[in-house]
Amino acid sequence: MQIYNKLLEEYGPQGWWPVYSLRNTLGRDDRGYFVSGVFIETNYRASLRKSTILEIAVGAILTQNTSWINVEKAIDNLVKDNLMDPNIILKIPQDELANAIRPSGYYNQKAKKLKILTRYLLDGNFYEDGNIPNRENLLELWGIGEETADSILLYAYGVPLFVIDEYTRRIFGRLGILESTQSYKEIAEVLNRELEKDFIVYQEYHALIVKHAKEHCRTKPDCLKCVLREECSFFQNVQVYTY
DNA sequence: TCCCAGGGGCCGA
DNA sequence: TCGGCCCATGGG
Numbered sequence: 001m002q003i004y005n006k007l008l009e010e011y012g013p014q015g016w017w018p019v020y021s022l023r024n025t026l027g028r029d030d031r032g033y034f035v036s037g038v039f040i041e042t043n044y045r046a047s048l049r050k051s052t053i054l055e056i057a058v059g060a061i062l063t064q065n066t067s068w069i070n071v072e073k074a075i076d077n078l079v080k081d082n083l084m085d086p087n088i089i090l091k092i093p094q095d096e097l098a099n100a101i102r103p104s105g106y107y108n109q110k111a112k113k114l115k116i117l118t119r120y121l122l123d124g125n126f127y128e129d130g131n132i133p134n135r136e137n138l139l140e141l142w143g144i145g146e147e148t149a150d151s152i153l154l155y156a157y158g159v160p161l162f163v164i165d166e167y168t169r170r171i172f173g174r175l176g177i178l179e180s181t182q183s184y185k186e187i188a189e190v191l192n193r194e195l196e197k198d199f200i201v202y203q204e205y206h207a208l209i210v211k212h213a214k215e216h217c218r219t220k221p222d223c224l225k226c227v228l229r230e231e232c233s234f235f236q237n238v239q240v241y242t243y
Numbered sequence: 244t245c246c247c248a249g250g251g252g253c254c255g256a
Numbered sequence: 257t258c259g260g261c262c263c264a265t266g267g268g
Contacts, residue, residue: 071249106262166249167249
C-alpha cells in the first residue's frame, strides 16, 4: 500500500478501464457512475452496463501483447462499423471481424477469441446485472489466460483480483518485492493477501503500475526521476555499479 | 532497422 | 512444469 500511495500521489487517479462509451473516471457509488463529474443514475447505468462489459472484455483480448494505442484503433473500427454488439460479433464472418481489428495485431487469433468469449458471456447471461463469470470457467476458454480473465473480472465486474502483467512483474521485481521466477498464482497470493479487498484500489493500482512502467520503469529504465527509487533494489544496484 | 507493446496456445524436453 | 516458437501491427 505504501507503493500504491506513492504512485497515486505522483500520477493521480487513472480512471481505468478506458472505455469508449465512458472515457472518464467511474465513481465508487453503487447507485451509478460519475462521467465527467456528472452522476449517472443506476437505471441508466443498466443500459450502459452491457456495452461496458462487452467493451472491457473486447479490450482485454485485443490488448494481449499489444499497445493500447493500437487497441483503440481496433475498437474505433468496431464502433464505426457497428460491430460492437455481442450478437453481431457472433454473426459476422470471422475474417470480417479480423479485418476490423487488424490494427491490434494477431487479428486472426483475436477474432476467434472474441467470438468464443462473446458466446460464453451471452450464453451465461453475463451481460445482465448481478451475474458474474466464474474465473475457472473463463480460464477454460481458448484465448483466455490468467491475466485476461482477471482483467475482465476486475474491470468489468468489480471482482477484487490483482491483475499481474509484465509491468507488474517488472516493477515489483525491480523493487525486490517479487522474484522473477514466481508464477502468476504465487504473485497473486502475495498481492491479494497484502492489499485491502477493495476493487477500486485493485483497479487503480494496476492502472498506476501501467502508467509507471510507461513513464519510468520501462524495459530500459529511467530511474532519475522515479518516485520509487528510494525503495528500489534495482536502483540501489545501479548506483553501486554506475557511480 | 530494431525494439517494444497491458498474452496465450502449443509442443517438445 | 517450462522454455521456445508462433501469432502481427504500428510507433518511437
